[in-house]
Amino acid sequence: MELTEYGYNAERLEKLEEKAKRLDEWADKVVGGAKSTPFAVASVLTDLLPALSGGSRITDPYIKGYIAGSVSAIFDTAGSEALSRAVHDAWWLRVNAGDQTPNLQYNPETKTVHVSHHPGEMSAVMQKAVENLDADIGLPTKVGQAALSFQSYTARNVARTGISPSAALLTSEKTVSQIDTGVAAVGGILAGAAAYRILGHFAHKNGLAGFSALLSRRDYLDRLEHLEKITLARQAKGALVRTAKLPIDMLTDGTDALQSVFRPENLTAALGPLAGGIAAIALAKTKATAFAAQRNFSTASGLAFTQLVGTLTMIPVLGAWPAASMIINHYKKPAAKFIHQRFHQQPAGIGGSGMANFGAEVISGTQTLNQMPRMGMDEARNTSGEVRTRLGHPPTSLSREEV
Numbered sequence: 001m002e003l004t005e006y007g008y009n010a011e012r013l014e015k016l017e018e019k020a021k022r023l024d025e026w027a028d029k030v031v032g033g034a035k036s037t038p039f040a041v042a043s044v045l046t047d048l049l050p051a052l053s054g055g056s057r058i059t060d061p062y063i064k065g066y067i068a069g070s071v072s073a074i075f076d077t078a079g080s081e082a083l084s085r086a087v088h089d090a091w092w093l094r095v096n097a098g099d100q101t102p103n104l105q106y107n108p109e110t111k112t113v114h115v116s117h118h119p120g121e122m123s124a125v126m127q128k129a130v131e132n133l134d135a136d137i138g139l140p141t142k143v144g145q146a147a148l149s150f151q152s153y154t155a156r157n158v159a160r161t162g163i164s165p166s167a168a169l170l171t172s173e174k175t176v177s178q179i180d181t182g183v184a185a186v187g188g189i190l191a192g193a194a195a196y197r198i199l200g201h202f203a204h205k206n207g208l209a210g211f212s213a214l215l216s217r218r219d220y221l222d223r224l225e226h227l228e229k230i231t232l233a234r235q236a237k238g239a240l241v242r243t244a245k246l247p248i249d250m251l252t253d254g255t256d257a258l259q260s261v262f263r264p265e266n267l268t269a270a271l272g273p274l275a276g277g278i279a280a281i282a283l284a285k286t287k288a289t290a291f292a293a294q295r296n297f298s299t300a301s302g303l304a305f306t307q308l309v310g311t312l313t314m315i316p317v318l319g320a321w322p323a324a325s326m327i328i329n330h331y332k333k334p335a336a337k338f339i340h341q342r343f344h345q346q347p348a349g350i351g352g353s354g355m356a357n358f359g360a361e362v363i364s365g366t367q368t369l370n371q372m373p374r375m376g377m378d379e380a381r382n383t384s385g386e387v388r389t390r391l392g393h394p395p396t397s398l399s400r401e402e403v
Helices: 010-048 061-082 124-137 139-149 152-168 173-205 211-215 220-229 232-244 246-260 264-294 299-343 355-364 374-384
Strands: 103-107 112-116
Touching (some): 010 211, 010 220, 010 232, 061 264, 139 299, 152 173
């Protein structure tokens, strides 16, 4: 079915694509800020409630920092998972991986299987194209881009390096500590928003996000109509409505959120680079403070030096944190497949047919690539001569669990 039959010429589609880009850029920042909030809350709690990091019973700065880092990591992982329902459809030009598999429900009375498709589901051909494109990017490139994106926290730390010493010239040590805690928390939310915006930029640069995501949906016509009517104000209002429903999401998904902490990729990243990195930062700052005291630095100079050491120590942590999760997630399925093939003995009489093949046939459908609705836009854009054809690069989502 060609889009031109519904009045979508090249100029109209180009305007819709630019509008979707602007809305997605806004969504990047909102989702990034929201998903960074649990970590910011944990940071404030561990600063204001020393008992969470062992209190006076633990004096070793590394152990104390590791405990604080572990608490923050748990908050970050569980909180991010709990927000998944609220933010999964925040973007217009990305594919939500959770929408790509239909639900199969078997009715034992009628001995039939009911298939329920999500409106955002693509054809199996497009899903495979997305997988191939994602594989072509390569793990090193994705890890490098994620590490670079999260250096936005370095900018936050540089700000702390200037703010804390300046505050020390005007107020007490206790107040300076409280100011630094506030700057770290608020700055962390802003840094998270910036990190997701950079990740969104890389998703478009790599061809993993684009207008083809919208045109490949089952409900692409309804989606185009909705995009024409939506405004940033209405989308912001929708975000506020979803925020109001978060307590319900917590009740519904709370158990799954806690279980997500123990997924291999999350557990490795949380208790390895993140908690270990925070512990290393705590140790480095403790040593920096002692060094400044020995050299008789002024209060402001000592704070500046300590914050600088913390900033430099955190730079590799910001790279290793997303890298650990992405590497484990990348090799998790191949490892599981190898173990299954190596040790699993298939019962006699069970072959490669049955429910598994039924599901595969349902997912693949009968529609071929040449029947995709994108043809209308390709032809309209080719005739205009002004619009870039970008539909050869199907999109996919890039969530923080992969980052």
